[in-house]
Amino acid sequence: MIKPGKYFVEGDLACAYGAVLAGCRFFAGYPITPASEITQAMAELLPKHGGKFLQMEDEIASISAIIGASWTGLKAMSATSGPGFSLMQENVGYAAMTETPVVIVDVQRAGPATGQATKPAQGDVMQSRFGSNGDYETIVLSPNSVQEMFDLTVKAFNLSETYRVPVILLSDAEVGHMMENLVVPENVEVVQRRSALKRDETMVYGESLVPSMGTFGNGLELLVTGSTHKPDGTRDTGSPEVQETLVKRLHDKIYRNAEKIIDFEEMFTEDAEFLIISYGASSRPSKGAVIELRKKGIKAGYFRPRVLWPAPEERMSELNKKIKKVLLVEMSLRGYLLEIEKMFPDKVIHFSKVDGVVPTVEQIVKKMGEVIK
Amino acid sequence: MITANYIKKNYIRSLPTAFCPGCGNGQILNAITRAIDELKIPKNEIVAVSGIGCSAWITSPYLRVDSLHTTHGRPIAFATGIKVANPKLKVIVVSGDGDCTAIGGNHLIHAARSNVGITVIMVNNGIYAMTGGQVAPTTEHDYKTVTTPYGNPSFAFNASEIVKAAGASYVARWTTWHLPNLINSIKKAMNKKGFSFIEVLSPCPTYEGRVLGMDHIEMLHWYREKFSTNAEGFYRIGEFVDIEKPELSEEIERIVREAME
Numbered sequence: 135m136i137k138p139g140k141y142f143v144e145g146d147l148a149c150a151y152g153a154v155l156a157g158c159r160f161f162a163g164y165p166i167t168p169a170s171e172i173t174q175a176m177a178e179l180l181p182k183h184g185g186k187f188l189q190m191e192d193e194i195a196s197i198s199a200i201i202g203a204s205w206t207g208l209k210a211m212s213a214t215s216g217p218g219f220s221l222m223q224e225n226v227g228y229a230a231m232t233e234t235p236v237v238i239v240d241v242q243r244a245g246p247a248t249g250q251a252t253k254p255a256q257g258d259v260m261q262s263r264f265g266s267n268g269d270y271e272t273i274v275l276s277p278n279s280v281q282e283m284f285d286l287t288v289k290a291f292n293l294s295e296t297y298r299v300p301v302i303l304l305s306d307a308e309v310g311h312m313m314e315n316l317v318v319p320e321n322v323e324v325v326q327r328r329s330a331l332k333r334d335e336t337m338v339y340g341e342s343l344v345p346s347m348g349t350f351g352n353g354l355e356l357l358v359t360g361s362t363h364k365p366d367g368t369r370d371t372g373s374p375e376v377q378e379t380l381v382k383r384l385h386d387k388i389y390r391n392a393e394k395i396i397d398f399e400e401m402f403t404e405d406a407e408f409l410i411i412s413y414g415a416s417s418r419p420s421k422g423a424v425i426e427l428r429k430k431g432i433k434a435g436y437f438r439p440r441v442l443w444p445a446p447e448e449r450m451s452e453l454n455k456k457i458k459k460v461l462l463v464e465m466s467l468r469g470y471l472l473e474i475e476k477m478f479p480d481k482v483i484h485f486s487k488v489d490g491v492v493p494t495v496e497q498i499v500k501k502m503g504e505v506i507k
Numbered sequence: 508m509i510t511a512n513y514i515k516k517n518y519i520r521s522l523p524t525a526f527c528p529g530c531g532n533g534q535i536l537n538a539i540t541r542a543i544d545e546l547k548i549p550k551n552e553i554v555a556v557s558g559i560g561c562s563a564w565i566t567s568p569y570l571r572v573d574s575l576h577t578t579h580g581r582p583i584a585f586a587t588g589i590k591v592a593n594p595k596l597k598v599i600v601v602s603g604d605g606d607c608t609a610i611g612g613n614h615l616i617h618a619a620r621s622n623v624g625i626t627v628i629m630v631n632n633g634i635y636a637m638t639g640g641q642v643a644p645t646t647e648h649d650y651k652t653v654t655t656p657y658g659n660p661s662f663a664f665n666a667s668e669i670v671k672a673a674g675a676s677y678v679a680r681w682t683t684w685h686l687p688n689l690i691n692s693i694k695k696a697m698n699k700k701g702f703s704f705i706e707v708l709s710p711c712p713t714y715e716g717r718v719l720g721m722d723h724i725e726m727l728h729w730y731r732e733k734f735s736t737n738a739e740g741f742y743r744i745g746e747f748v749d750i751e752k753p754e755l756s757e758e759i760e761r762i763v764r765e766a767m768e
Contacts, residue, residue: 202588
């Protein structure tokens with residue numbers, strides 16, 4: 135059993151601890167570097183906590199199995215890296231369309247394709263949001279420490295159950311493999327699923343736009359389909375109204391609740407003229423660089439979204455009013471760039487490092503020279 | 508006496524179906540409902556999972572049980588998750604030959620290998636029907652389809668033999684002409700502890716009929732005359748496997764029980 139207390143572990147293991155304590159009782163996965171440690175840890179931990187573990191034939195089968203398991207009432211998760219995450223994309227959209235809560239961990243590695251299996255990167259930012267076909271929403275979390283691999287995994291399950299949406303924990307090989315202190319708290323705040331006891335309840339949309347979820351085996355005679363469907367689940371692929379109503383609600387249930395979902399860290403932003411924005415592994419040296427710049431008397435600030443999607447647009451709009459220049463630090467050529475350029479038009483300088491090595495404080499401080507000049 | 512009205516009232520969500528005249532899907536829906544009724548399995552213990560294709564519609568929306576209509580080729584993987592997560596459920600998958608042996612072929616053989624206790628009914632019409640008559644892994648060599656206008660350069664799978672080799676607990680092949688045998692096989696399969704697979708030859712007069720040059724009556728005659736328990740290869744019908752061995756969801760429950768001690 136995972137007891138409260140202090141641990142010195144790697145990020146992947148902290149993620150598995152968080153999953154188990156968030157109530158995850160079903161895991162299906164396929165081995166892939168650098169996420170295998172999560173899969174291995176779940177294989178060992180889940181049975182001890184009354185949960186089921188399956189190693190499937192591929193990542194497509196893995197996400198299929200966790201969606202199926204979720205409909206029996208279990209909280210379910212899979213973990214993978216970029217290539218496996220690509221294989222899962224069709225069923226990410228299926229989970230969004232059928233409003234199935236599942237958590238998917240993508241421990242990013244340098245791509246494209248097989249790329250550098252053991253090296254960190256942040257090239258899956260857009261895939262995590264737009265990887266499946268059609269208009270749909272996910273929630274994407276970005277941990278930057280071993281502690282956050284734990285905390286944000288718990289948060290991922292809670293958001294997934296609250297909004298009935300696939301939630302992506304977008305980590306990377308650096309955060310997944312590094313070892314740090316982890317504090318497992320006495321009480322982990324866990325959101326339980328809002329289960330429908332009658333079929334009618336699965337159709338009622340509250341203010342949150344999220345209907346209660348039925349469970350297979352409870353006699354509700356549920357109709358669940360990835361095709362366009364009416365609120366009672368009946369397939370209707372011909373009606374313009376049914377399609378529009380469904381797709382807009384799937385979007386609105388996340389966007390109208392965005393202010394409740396978004397989460398970010400900021401430092402020295404009250405009087406900052408220059409802002410360094412980063413997330414995940416590259417945010418660690420970015421924060422160090424801001425501290426160095428402050429020591430030199432430069433009014434630098436630090437902004438780090440913990441939730442990448444939906445993006446913290448309101449806060450960034452406010453910051454845009456007083457910020458002169460932004461340095462976006464990330465390990466991708468495009469990554470989060472479009473979103474940041476949208477929020478800070480004509481102010482963004484991009485420090486994108488795509489050699490599989492996390493940037494250093496010195497490199498970021500040096501790059502900041504271009505921003506300030 | 509089981510009447511059509513009794514079946515409709517208890518097991519069917521809506522009629523008429525959207526299936527073409529002469530399609531075998533209605534017969535298979537009929538066989539599934541009768542097997543469930545004769546077994547007296549409470550409907551709330553059954554989950555029907557299907558993929559994409561005409562046969563997927565047999566259970567979604569028509570069969571009145573919990574139903575998951577999934578992505579193309581993946582119903583067996585979804586069903587595996589459901590069965591392992593809640594072994595009390597009887598999980599049936601209805602899948603076409605394209606869904607089951609082309610895009611979903613990997614899931615089929617691995618479900619048979621792991622012996623997960625689900626029942627897969629593969630509706631085989633030898634063609635992709637919903638998308639308009641393209642060549643399938645079950646289409647015979649040289650046959651002309653819309654994507655093999657010069658004849659099929661490839662060869663057909665014998666799905667039942669593949670599943671048998673992959674380690675299934677129960678394998679049978681019937682046609683929609685052999686309805687009593689089919690009902691009996693579905694009953695045996697649903698009571699089977701391990702992975703059970705039933706291949707049902709089912710006519711698609713709209714597209715398969717065009718390839719074979721037969722209407723739906725001629726196709727049923729073809730089933731009656733060509734397919735028998737003594738025939739060779741693909742034309743052989745009957746039960747091919749009926750064995751007992753440890754089942755996946757039970758094995759996982761045992762692992763959990765032992766780990767928690």
